[in-house]
Structure formats: structure tokens, C-alpha cells
Amino acid sequence: MSNIIDGNAYATNLRQTMAGEVAELQQKAGKAPGLTVILVGEDPASQVYVRKKGEQAKEVGFISTEHRLPETTSQEELLALVDQLNNDSEIHGILCQLPLPSHIDEKTVLNAIDPDKDVDGFHPVNVGRLSIGEESLLPCTPHGSVHLIKHALGDNLSGKNAVVIGRSNIVGKPMAALLLAESCTVTIVHSRTQNIEEICRQADIVVAAVGRPEMVNADWIKEGACVIDVGINRIQRDGKNKLVGDVDFASASEKAAHITPVPGGVGPMTIAMLLLNTLTAFKRLENLN
Ligand code: GUN
Numbered sequence: 351m352s353n354i355i356d357g358n359a360y361a362t363n364l365r366q367t368m369a370g371e372v373a374e375l376q377q378k379a380g381k382a383p384g385l386t387v388i389l390v391g392e393d394p395a396s397q398v399y400v401r402k403k404g405e406q407a408k409e410v411g412f413i414s415t416e417h418r419l420p421e422t423t424s425q426e427e428l429l430a431l432v433d434q435l436n437n438d439s440e441i442h443g444i445l446c447q448l449p450l451p452s453h454i455d456e457k458t459v460l461n462a463i464d465p466d467k468d469v470d471g472f473h474p475v476n477v478g479r480l481s482i483g484e485e486s487l488l489p490c491t492p493h494g495s496v497h498l499i500k501h502a503l504g505d506n507l508s509g510k511n512a513v514v515i516g517r518s519n520i521v522g523k524p525m526a527a528l529l530l531a532e533s534c535t536v537t538i539v540h541s542r543t544q545n546i547e548e549i550c551r552q553a554d555i556v557v558a559a560v561g562r563p564e565m566v567n568a569d570w571i572k573e574g575a576c577v578i579d580v581g582i583n584r585i586q587r588d589g590k591n592k593l594v595g596d597v598d599f600a601s602a603s604e605k606a607a608h609i610t611p612v613p614g615g616v617g618p619m620t621i622a623m624l625l626l627n628t629l630t631a632f633k634r635l636e637n638l639n
Contacts (some may be wrong), residue, residue: 356614364411384414406625481527494622498578
């Protein structure tokens with residue numbers, strides 16, 4: 351029987367700790383951390399995410415604002431808003447919800463956000479800082495995954511064999527950088543990798559981030575491994591809609607010592623890390639360290 355890592359409980363705990371710190375820091379700074387989320391258009395999934403982000407930001411004592419712009423917003427208008435927010439001393443974190451409408455270039459917009467307010471950790475300056483081990487705002491999903499790995503295995507991950515499945519800029523690559531910074535021996539495997547199952551079977555830590563429903567089963571897992579499932583896939587089974595990860599949970603949990611469920615594993619950690627980044631940005635921008 352494996353230990354099921356409870357991301358909801360961990361994230362709730364973290365929000366309570368942050369709320370205490372925010373209350374204290376607010377006294378010193380004379381203001382609360384300000385997080386603003388930009389949403390362009392009406393994408394239903396994005397609307398749910400943005401609402402959740404706002405609710406949880408308020409729960410920890412942040413000033414949470416939203417800019418909901420119509421689908422027809424031009425890139426210039428969006429860039430003008432980003433510029434205004436970059437220069438607003440009440441705002442410490444800026445997040446532009448993706449995807450953006452197709453007439454707007456995502457890269458141009460993300461690169462316009464002040465790196466010190468880039469609470470997604472997507473700006474090339476933050477990506478570069480992470481890769482050379484400088485302090486940076488870390489991408490939320492991989493950062494949340496590292497928290498869960500340490501929660502399961504303890505703080506010292508040095509020398510562990512880690513395999514990251516997937517090489518995306520948002521998860522796979524930064525995940526590998528974070529595990530390397532923890533002195534793990536890191537391998538990234540992807541769609542062109544040969545003997546992928548054999549490589550995964552060597553891993554003390556497996557992080558699956560490919561977006562392929564239930565691809566990773568017990569045959570890929572070493573007895574006693576820690577398995578982190580970043581996948582969120584909507585599938586139809588027995589005529590019903592179901593949310594599953596990249597890991598076949600029923601099978602993999604027979605071998606893993608620690609495993610995250612979907613939903614309720616990595617997912618809740620992503621917003622918790624967004625809040626943590628906002629708190630970090632607040633402390634740096636207000637010189638509270
Ligand atoms: N859309 C889906 N996930 C994310 C995220 O983590 N950040 C942003 N900005 N947009 C998203």
C-alpha cells in the first residue's frame with residue numbers, strides 16, 4: 351500500500367502559514383501584497399482558474415484584483431495595461447492567464463511583465479536565474495511538485511535518481527532544473543526517448559508531465575519510488591467524464607511508496623505556489639527581508 355500524498359491538505363496548511371506571515375508583514379509595510387490577474391476573453395476553464403486564484407489570494411490576506419478584458423482587446427492595449435501594472439507600487443504580482451486569443455502573441459506579453467512581479471515564473475529572466483541557481487520566482491507547478499516530494503521523502507533529496515517525463519518549458523524543463531538544484535541525478539525522457547520504461551524503472555522519483563492519460567503504469571515504477579503526477583486529462587469512461595493523470599494510479603500505487611492522486615495532488619499546489627511567489631515578490635519589492 352502506498353502513501354497517497356494529499357496536495358489539498360498540504361496546500362491548505364501552507365495558506366494558513368502564509369496568512370499568518372501576511373498579517374505580520376502588513377504591519378511593517380503598511381500595505382498588503384497585491385496580486386492582479388489579467389484574463390482576456392471568455393475561456394470557461396480560464397474563468398474557473400481565475401476565480402479560484404482570486405478567492406485564495408483573499409483568503410491569505412492579499413489585495414486581489416482582476417482585469418477582465420474582451421476577446422477583441424488588441425495586443426497594444428494589453429501591453430499598455432501590463433506597463434501600467436509594472437509601475438503600480440500596490441501591485442507585487444502580475445499573472446496573465448493563458449491561453450490568450452490567437453491575435454495576441456503570448457511571448458511578447460509574458461516578456462513585458464516585470465521579472466520581479468512575474469509570479470508565474472515564465473519570464474526568460476526568471477528561467478535564466480533558475481538555470482544558474484540565482485534567486486528567482488519559480489514556476490508554480492514544478493515548485494509545488496518539489497514541495498510534495500520533500501513532504502514525502504524529507505528535505506534531503508541529494509543523490510536520488512529522478513526521472514522527469516516530458517520536456518515542456520512550463521513543467522518538464524524547470525522541474526529538471528529544480529531537482530538538479532536539490533542535487534538529484536536527473537534524466538529527462540520524452541516522446542523520442544528509447545527504452546523509456548527501463549529508464550523510469552531506475553528512478554527513486556518519477557515526475558510525469560506529458561498530458562497522456564494513464565501512460566505510466568506499474569511496469570514503469572521501481573518498488574518504493576515516489577511518483578508525482580502532473581497530468582490533468584479529461585477522458586470518457588463508461589459513458590462518464592473523468593479526470594485522470596498521466597499515471598495509471600490503480601496500477602502504479604501497487605509499487606510506489608508515495609504517489610499523488612489526480613485530482614487532489616499537484617493541482618492544489620499550483621495556486622498555493624502562486625501565492626507564495628506573490629509573498630516572495632512582496633517581501634523583495636518592499637525590502638522586508
Ligand atoms: N493557464 C493554465 N495554467 C496556467 C498557469 O499556470 N499560468 C497562466 N498564466 N496561465 C495558465
